[in-house]
Each structure stands twice: as structure tokens, then as C-alpha cells.
Amino acid sequence: MAILLAGGAGFIGSHAAVEFLNAGYDVIIADNFSNSDSGVIDRIKTITGIDAICHAVNVASYSELDKVFSQYEISDVVHFAGYKAVGESVQKPLLYYRNNLDTTLTLLEVMSKYGVKRIVFSSSATVYGTPIKIPLTENDPVGSCTNPYGKTKYFIEQILTDAADADPNMSVVLLRYFNPIGAHESGIIGELANNIPNNLMPYITQTAAGIHEKLNIYGNDYPTSDGTGVRDYIHVMDLAKGHVAAVKYLDVHTGTEVFNLGTGTGYSVLEIVDAFEKVTGIHIPYKIMPRRPGDIAECYACIEKAERVLGWKSEKSIDDMCRDAWRWQQHYDGTEKHAR
Ligand code: UD1
Numbered sequence: 001m002a003i004l005l006a007g008g009a010g011f012i013g014s015h016a017a018v019e020f021l022n023a024g025y026d027v028i029i030a031d032n033f034s035n036s037d038s039g040v041i042d043r044i045k046t047i048t049g050i051d052a053i054c055h056a057v058n059v060a061s062y063s064e065l066d067k068v069f070s071q072y073e074i075s076d077v078v079h080f081a082g083y084k085a086v087g088e089s090v091q092k093p094l095l096y097y098r099n100n101l102d103t104t105l106t107l108l109e110v111m112s113k114y115g116v117k118r119i120v121f122s123s124s125a126t127v128y129g130t131p132i133k134i135p136l137t138e139n140d141p142v143g144s145c146t147n148p149y150g151k152t153k154y155f156i157e158q159i160l161t162d163a164a165d166a167d168p169n170m171s172v173v174l175l176r177y178f179n180p181i182g183a184h185e186s187g188i189i190g191e192l193a194n195n196i197p198n199n200l201m202p203y204i205t206q207t208a209a210g211i212h213e214k215l216n217i218y219g220n221d222y223p224t225s226d227g228t229g230v231r232d233y234i235h236v237m238d239l240a241k242g243h244v245a246a247v248k249y250l251d252v253h254t255g256t257e258v259f260n261l262g263t264g265t266g267y268s269v270l271e272i273v274d275a276f277e278k279v280t281g282i283h284i285p286y287k288i289m290p291r292r293p294g295d296i297a298e299c300y301a302c303i304e305k306a307e308r309v310l311g312w313k314s315e316k317s318i319d320d321m322c323r324d325a326w327r328w329q330q331h332y333d334g335t336e337k338h339a340r
Contacts, residue, residue: 002026007081009036011191019240029054060102089149100152118250126150135302178232178262182321183328190328205329219291228269232262232300235316245312262301276322
């Protein structure tokens with residue numbers, strides 16, 4: 001029996017592939033490399049010593065996906081196949097709705113044809129919108145997302161929940177990621193960044209590499225310890241392990257369960273800059289700018305449920321996240337294909 005990683009060549013998917021292979025699973029990756037680099041498949045092998053089977057297919061295409069399901073005994077699916085750039089989703093909402101919903105609906109239809117009942121979905125803390133209280137628990141209200149990307153995550157959660165409600169044998173796990181950063185400790189795989197990344201850590205590593213003159217810090221007048229925004233940053237390898245725990249949980253439950261995957265601890269932008277400087281010895285010049293529209297002051301997870309039910313807990317520190325992100329940045333020489 002094999003596990004299908006839909007969108008498994010991307011940032012989270014490729015790190016999850018490493019963990020699944022290391023845990024002894026037969027891994028099949030389905031990815032059209034629209035936002036990833038096909039060279040990652042060889043790099044996964046370099047790390048694990050094991051071949052992941054990869055099919056260059058569009059997960060939104062029924063016929064292409066059907067061919068993959070027809071060749072293997074697939075028992076479980078982990079669904080990472082979606083566009084993820086918040087700003088782009090505001091500019092091109094239909095692209096986001098079409099792609100992210102189509103990959104999900106096609107997966108569910110093909111799974112149904114082959115009697116595959118178990119799926120883990122790559123959701124996001126963005127579904128909580130502006131938190132009414134922190135730490136955020138899985139029972140807090142969702143759906144008030146501020147951008148189309150976030151809404152696709154929310155809609156997909158609803159679609160999967162409805163599918164599980166309609167089939168008593170179906171097992172769905174929704175994983176709400178907080179802020180995944182870092183890279184595999186080898187520095188061989190990591191996140192493909194746009195030329196001008198929107199997220200904090202790639203911007204810091206590119207500034208350290210001399211690509212940008214300075215980091216813009218968006219707001220120092222939030223009601224937080226130092227005025228800068230606070231987030232729950234989680235090492236991508238911890239996140240990857242959370243997927244292995246979630247797939248094991250698919251064996252023992254039916255219906256839909258949702259889990260926050262974070263560390264439970266918030267760090268401010270300035271604390272991240274400090275940690276990065278300490279770990280790498282590189283000074284990061286920065287300038288305080290106005291707040292970024294749509295940003296919230298503070299966000300971190302209640303992680304009690306994931307620990308209690310999945311037996312999973314993050315292990316890596318903020319220093320590990322900074323060190324590994326920097327190692328990847330140094331490896332990343334621009335020959336890998338840039339993001340769309
Ligand atoms: C964003 C997305 C979220 C997505 C996540 C992926 C929004 C509203 N949310 O979260 O949906 O799942 O990325 O990791 O876009 N910052 C700076 N300077 C920068 C970049 C960021 O000061 O150049 C600050 C931000 O203001 C924020 C913190 O760093 O306080 C984290 O920002 P970022 O990495 O973009 O993540 P989120 O906005 O939390």
C-alpha cells in the first residue's frame with residue numbers, strides 16, 4: 001500500500017516526503033511543478049537514500065490523476081496541491097478558486113472511484129481570520145478570511161467535512177499550519193522563494209545573502225511586547241512529522257478531525273531578527289515601516305489537542321529554524337526553478 005502526496009514536490013510536501021520515506025511508507029508524488037522544481041525528487045533521494053515515485057501530473061485533471069491511481073494500491077492521500085501566495089490570490093482570485101478547489105474535487109472524485117477513504121489536508125491558521133482570543137484552539141470560529149487564498153482553505157475544509165459526513169467510512173484530518181519556516185537540516189531542500197518574498201524568513205535570509213539592502217518591518221506599534229507582530233513559527237521538519245502522525249491517526253478514526261500544528265509559542269519580528277543574527281553572526285539591517293494591510297498583531301496556537309490525540313509535538317527551536325533557513329539560502333543558487 002502506498003501514500004499519495006498530491007503537490008508533494010512543494011515546500012511542505014517535499015519535507016513531508018522525506019519523513020514518510022524515513023518512516024517506511026511507499027511514497028508516490030503527484031505534482032505538475034507549477035510552483036516547485038522537478039530536481040527536488042532527486043534531492044529527496046539524496047537525503048533518504050530511497051526513491052520516491054513521482055508523476056508529473058496536474059492533480060486537477062481527472063484523467064491524469066486516474067492514471068496514477070490505476071497503477072498503485074493507494075491507501076491514503078495527503079493533499080498539498082494548491083497555490084499559496086496571499087498577495088497573488090488578491091490579484092487573481094479566480095485562478096486561486098479554480099486551482100485550489102479543482103485539485104480538491106478531482107482528488108475526492110478519483111479517490112471515490114478507487115475506494116480510497118483517507119485524506120489529510122494541508123490547511124492553514126489563516127482560516128481563523130482575526131483571532132478573537134489567543135492561543136487559538138481548533139474550536140475557535142473560522143471563515144472570516146481576509147483574502148481568496150485563505151478562503152480556499154476554508155472552503156476546502158468545508159468540502160472535505162461534507163464528504164466525510166456523507167460517507168461513514170471516510171476519514172479526514174485537517175491540519176491548520178501556523179507559520180512554517182526553516183528547511184531540511186541538510187540544506188538540500190527548502191522553500192523556493194519569489195524574487196521578492198512576502199514572508200518574513202525568506203526575506204531575512206535574502207537580506208543576509210545581500211540580495212536586499214534591508215528588511216522592512218511592518219509596524220512597531222502593535223500591542224505586543226516590542227510592538228512588532230507576533231507569530232507561531234514552526235520548523236518545517238516538525239510540521240512534516242505532524243503529517244506522519246496524522247496519517248497514522250487516519251487508521252483509527254472516521255469522520256473529520258482538525259488539528260493546529262504550531263509550537264504554541266509566539267515570537268515577534270524583532271525576536272526573530274535577533275535569533276537569526278545570533279545564530280548566523282550576520283547583521284540584518286532593518287527599517288520600521290507602516291503596518292502591512294491585513295496583518296494581525298498576534299497569533300499562536302493551542303497545541304494541546306495535537307499532543308493529546310496525535311502524540312505529536314514540535315521539537316525544534318527558533319535557533320534551529322534560523323540556522324536551517326540560512327543553510328538552505330546558502331545552498332539555493334538560483335538554478336532551481338523560481339516560483340510562478
Ligand atoms: C502569511 C499569510 C498566511 C500564510 C503564511 C505562510 C497573510 C495575511 N497571511 O502569514 O495566510 O499561511 O503567510 O507562512 O498574508 N513581516 C515583516 N517584514 C516582512 C515580512 C513580514 O515585518 O518583510 C512581518 C509581518 O508583518 C508579520 C510577520 O512578519 O508580523 C510574519 O509575516 P509572514 O511571514 O508574511 O506571515 P503571516 O503574515 O503571519
